[in-house]
Amino acid sequence: MRYFAVVGGSGGENTMESRVLASNPIMEAFGNAKTTRNNNSSRFGKYIAIQFEKKHHSITGALVYTYLLEKSRVVFQAEEERSYHIFYQLCAAFYETNDPELEGMGLKHCMEFNYINQGDAPLVDRMDDAEEFRETNKSLTICGVDDEKRISLWKLVAAILHIGNITIGKSKGDEAQLKDDDPALVQASELMGIEAKDLTKWLTKALIVAGKDTLQKNMSSGQALAARDAFAKWIYASVFDWLVTQVNKSLEVGA
Secondary structure (H helix, E strand, C coil): HHHHHHHHCCCCCHHHHHHHHHHHHHHHEEEEEECCCCCCEEECEEEEEEEEECCCCEEEEEEEEECCHHHHHHCCCCCCCCEEHHHHHHHHHHHCCCCCCHHHCCCCCCHCCCCCCCCCCEECCCCCHHHHHHHHHHHHHHHCCCCHHHHHHHHHHHHHHHHHHCCCCCCCCCCCEECCCCCHHHHHHHHCCCCCCHHHHHHHHEEECCCEEEEEEEEHHHHHHHHHHHHHHHHHHHHHHHHHHHHHHHCCCCC
16 A cells, blocks of 8 residues: 555645555554554454556545454453553553643553553553654544544543443442442543433443333443443444544545
């Protein structure tokens, strides 16, 4: 892909070739992770169709197809592995450089977030997460994601980290219990623009439809943990799909 973009390129950031190249850091940030065998392993399937102008061999458009994103990696990693790069990029950008764009998101060192510290591998050889975040940000801009959308994107990614830190307790009958003042619960809710009480209900109550009636049942602590993780994975998969759509819009013929 880089070969075709360079050969047919005309220079500048606002060209089809530059947007094709910019799509790669975005997809790697959100779809790649460190494994025990590969520090930049793609955890999803990707196929890119590139369209050319026949006479000058320049790129006129492209379309990215993705499938089988490894959603489980959002909430669990094996020893010496990491979750998706973007989580560590986000933490490093704030923790190491105090990026003002990330103020108020409750970010801290990556090892303080349960969803991304399980592999005990916060650093990757020859990879500067803070610098990689700047590259991801730049690539998003090139692909037409404006400042407002980028801030909303970072809030959702940060919210996932805080969701993983929500403490789910249990009563004597093993019913799930959340504290209203749990800092992670409050922060995640604020970042998503919802009430903490609503998030608590989603994570601890199950709706059962019986004919025309809808019943509400208390979840067990184990069920609530599963619901919490499923919610985080759903958010991440939705963000990933949205990014693919944004990238494809920027790569449309005539864009």
